Amino acid sequence: MAETQIRFGILGCADVARKVSRAISLAPNAALYAVGSRSLEKATKFAASNGFPESAKIYGSYDAVLDDPNVDAVYVPLPTSLHIKWAVLAAEKKKHILLEKPVALNVGEFDKILEACESNGVQLMDSTMWMHHPRTSKMKEFLSDPEKFGELRSIHAVSTFAADPDFLENDIRAKPDLDALGALGDVGWYCVRAVLWANDFRLPKSVTAFPGTVFNKAGVIISCGAALHWEDGKVATFHCSFLGNLTMSVTATGTKGSLYINDFLIPFEEKQASFSTASESRFSNLVTEWGPPPSQSTITTDLPQEVYMVTEFSRLVKSVKNDGTVAEKKWPTVSRKTQLVLDAVKISVEKGCEAVSLN
Amino acid sequence: MAETQIRFGILGCADVARKVSRAISLAPNAALYAVGSRSLEKATKFAASNGFPESAKIYGSYDAVLDDPNVDAVYVPLPTSLHIKWAVLAAEKKKHILLEKPVALNVGEFDKILEACESNGVQLMDSTMWMHHPRTSKMKEFLSDPEKFGELRSIHAVSTFAADPDFLENDIRAKPDLDALGALGDVGWYCVRAVLWANDFRLPKSVTAFPGTVFNKAGVIISCGAALHWEDGKVATFHCSFLGNLTMSVTATGTKGSLYINDFLIPFEEKQASFSTASESRFSNLVTEWGPPPSQSTITTDLPQEVYMVTEFSRLVKSVKNDGTVAEKKWPTVSRKTQLVLDAVKISVEKGCEAVSLN
Structure with missing residues (x-):
């Protein structure tokens, strides 16, 4: 049947x-x-x-x-x-x-x-x-490995694309009455999600927008970023923008390993996706070389994410x-946390980059 | 002769x-x-x-x-x-x-x-x-290319290594009377230099430390970061730390291209070094794929950097x-600018992450 x-x-x-x-x-x-x-x-x-x-x-x-x-x-x-x-x-x-x-x-x-x-x-x-790409759970396996990655210390996410002048004025995502969160709600959403995902969805202690937020004529954010930090010393940053060439990178460091990915939110190819990792990286004796260099894992899938x-x-x-x-409550809970952080970034932008507490 | x-x-x-x-x-x-x-x-x-x-x-x-x-x-x-x-x-x-x-x-x-x-x-x-690796001038060529990279919009640098507990207490770089700038002066120096280098050594308008600076028992910074921004909307972030696995990554976005490098300050190998770039990246029709993927350039050298x-x-x-x-005044000028930004980060840390103006 x-x-x-x-x-x-x-x-x-x-x-x-x-x-x-x-x-x-x-x-x-x-x-x-x-x-x-x-x-x-x-x-x-x-x-x-x-x-x-x-x-x-x-x-x-x-x-x-x-x-x-x-x-x-x-x-x-x-x-x-x-x-x-x-x-x-x-x-x-x-x-x-x-x-x-x-x-x-x-x-x-x-x-x-x-x-x-x-x-x-x-x-x-x-x-x-x-979130649903099989690669994502493979990356999570790496981030959860106490030997290969250790404890997360920092994660940095970038998500940008270069919108044309018409988009920046007329696209839904640039209109205050339609998508008032602009680049933050669009490409920023993915960065915030990546940061929370890597932190097992624990909310940060505070969120602070970076100076230098760019708005369009209608007052919608077209470029911004923020720093987040957790009680235990973990830190994260993200930058999201409609003004930079299409880029979607994450770099995460743990006490024992590093994760690198340059197409985290949409893979370069529909049915094949990669990420790179390194563990216990060390310098050579004279600090003239180091390694191991990032080693690439490729996941082949039957279907796009x-x-x-x-x-x-x-x-x-x-x-x-x-x-x-x-x-299932998992997904709405994750959505809510992502939105909470987005809200905090927006408030921080509005308050001249004050730290906004999430506790 | x-x-x-x-x-x-x-x-x-x-x-x-x-x-x-x-x-x-x-x-x-x-x-x-x-x-x-x-x-x-x-x-x-x-x-x-x-x-x-x-x-x-x-x-x-x-x-x-x-x-x-x-x-x-x-x-x-x-x-x-x-x-x-x-x-x-x-x-x-x-x-x-x-x-x-x-x-x-x-x-x-x-x-x-x-x-x-x-x-x-x-x-x-x-x-x-x-700064003296032939790869660096090749990367600068890319960043200066109006067609391949366009105008710089953002740059994000990470430089970390995982120091052991003895280092964090006893190494010169963790002692307030020897290297009082700690991780900021050591690995942070390279990040700040990379950020300035990509910006043709123009000083940012302001520097704001991220919340979550970590100090050792003696009060020396062992992990910190900051956001920088320029009048014309360029932004930068860096994260430097003695607490994360050895990592040295830069991601830069321009209006037309992106630069990726994972070993910017010391190449993985003494006589061969790479970086990756992409230009005019675009989505496929249904936004299920995108490209071009980063393309790697490798520079072979006779000597280490x-x-x-x-x-x-x-x-x-x-x-x-x-x-x-x-x-030659170029090099001392570059040193001074790097130190100025380092000083501003330190002041921002001391002032609870206030923005510190550099104008």
Whole structure:
């Protein structure tokens, strides 16, 4: 018997929805079932060019998707300012929710989404794809190895891309009424997630934005960064920007090892991804050489990382739907922590780079 | 006719002097001529095991080296707190000076050294070896390329090594009366230099230490970091520490390219060194892949980087000595700027991570 497929409805025709639609169609336990847009024409075109089956439901509103009793789960790639409205409504209609990042404009809004999901018993997961790549768990294995990596001391993440002038003024991610968190909410989200991930999701003691935040004309952050630190001396930094060439690097040092990766959030290739590590690095006798040089591990996968994400989400949804399991709390908890740190960075920026406590 | 060789005297038998002695013996225009230590026995042993010729002068004091009229230049690897005394004395004795980093405990002290060097017409250079590796100028070519790299937007440097508990208490670099700048003056110096180097040695507008500085029992910094920013929106961060596995990474983003290097201050191998770059990186249509991946450039050299440093220093010394040229100002200027930033980080640490202006 074929595996139960979770039927997805897509809210809106955002660019990123093309990638996730493909992932849904590739995931063995998920199916493209419906798409809704404020424009029926846009929804029709989107479905036609993104692998939706002939039988797919095309709706001229988001509400219609939520009202379709056959939709099990919705993917919400709407601008961040609309998340609270549509995620809460979706939960109330008992739809499980795969929510684009940043999950909300602030943790207060996210808590309302969380509450709606909990009281309606629906699964919530944010769409941070790299978390689900098999490479990520391999890297975590290394970071957790007391001999090869030891205790984490520092992690530094960079996520940038070079947006053109039109993007910096007109893209959703640069508009104060749509994605008010700008580069921080977009590329910064991934950095913050990486930093928390490496720290086993322990929240830092404080977050301090770097001087030199860049805003666009509308006052949206297009480049910023922050330093984080933990009680036990661990430190982290991240830099996120729409102004630098596409870069996504992480360098982490432990007491015994180092981790290097230059494509942490989207691998250079869909089905093959690498990271590099070194352990117990030492100088030669005269300190003229050192080693070992980073050694590369390559992971080959059958599917791109976003398919692993959809598969995992659908597995959890199926468990709630068919087996009556309580929705998995891990993912919403991780989303909330990421949002908490984002909020703290924003507050620090607003307060002229004051340290913002998270305790 | 053989090339004129600059005759070096070494002040003290520090560990790093072994490496530099070898470099002097390998440099075509330099020669090991004398070594002085407070212990004649130590100096004798040092000369015997570090390639000094039979004719080398072995002295039981630093003064004796300075008083030897045949010594052209001294290499000063003494603890930082002794730099001002011995560098000023050396200048007064008309000895050219290759000075270990950090050049002084603060820029006030360094200015006295500078003054002594200028008024005595001697060449001063700090011993930041990686600046002289042929790879460094290749990387600079990339960073200066308007098409391949564009305008620098951010640079992030990490330099750490995992010191043992004995080092953290007893090494010179952890003693308040010897190297009071601790990890900041040691591994931090290289990070600050890299950041300034990438910025064409323009001083930042401000420097802000990260929260989470770690001190040893004696109050010396053993782990810290800072954010720097420039008027035009460029930003930099660095993290330096005696607590993390040996790591020396730089990630720089420009408007059109990215630079990656994992062994910037000492190459993994003596005679071969690499760095990686990418230009105009772009996502695939569905943002499921991107590229180009970093492409590696490898530079093969005849000699290790410290030999290039000694050769360049000796070339400048010869020019002053034989041709009456005025001492080259570039290197002392670069040393002073590095020290200025170090001082600002220290002040920021002391002021609870306040931004320290450098204008």
